Amino acid sequence: MSTPVIDSLLLRCTxxxxxxxxxxxxxxxxxxxxxxxxxxxxxxxxxPQGTAYLYFALGSPQPLSADQTVQAERRLQNAGSAGLAACELSRLQLVMHCTGPALGEATPVHYAVEMDPESGWQDELFAWYDQEHLPGLASVAGTAQAFRYLNLDHGPLSLACYDLVDAEVMGCPAWLAVRGTDWSARVRPHFTNTRRTMFDTQALP
Incomplete structure (x- = not known):
């Protein structure tokens, strides 16, 4: 099996x-x-007072094996930082990136939805994400960017995330309309191991 080409890394830590x-x-x-x-x-x-998601981009996409990732994860865990002692490092493959009307504005809110497709539903779930759901949510006023990744290590497999100007964006009529389509109603019950998490973003050093 060939080594997958990786765009990004996700580090989960507390x-x-x-x-x-x-x-x-x-x-x-x-x-x-x-x-x-x-x-x-x-x-x-x-x-707030909880788990942090740290996203990193590689300088250019490159092959990165599971063994290399495990070695890097162990180096982080042994760095002497309490917050990194139980960290999880995952390779991410970028599937889709959409920009929204709020691109360039401050985005203090980051919303992430992670899930594993139920057996037999991966193709339709991913088609729904790419053809309807992610572009639809990205187009809502207050959304700056939307991303969909595959998490190749610690999972869940699918990670969709959104940079928002405010948490209230998720309750506006346009956002709810995208979530409420017939296609959404058909596929959403086939999410498994689902995590929906709201984060505060911090200024980059």
Missing amino acids: PAAHETATTLAQTALALLRQDLAGLRLLRVAQQ
Whole structure:
């Protein structure tokens, strides 16, 4: 089996009381750059007093094996940071990126939806995401960007995420209309291992 070509990395971690997600991101970036030249930090997102999602972009897409990722994850876990001691590092493949009306505005809210498709439903679920759902939500006023990735390591497999100007965007009529289509009603029951998480974003160092 060929080694997959990777665009991005996701680091899940939980900052300790004396740490910040931004500090952990800087520590992780320095360590990961030892093997991945050109790596840059894309986003620092954290639940209040909880889990942080740190997104990194590779300088250019490149093959990255599961073994290489595990080695990098262990290096992070052994860095001496309480917040990284139980971290999870995953390879992400970018499937789709859509820009929205709020591109260029401040986006203090990051919303992520993760799921594994039920057996036999992956093709239709991914078609729904790419043809209707992700572009539809990206077009809603208040959305700056929307991304869909495949998480090749810690999963769930599908990660869709949205940069928003405000959490209230998710309750507006346009957003709810996209969520309420017939196609959505047909496929959404076939999400498994679903995680829906609202994060606050932090300024990049």
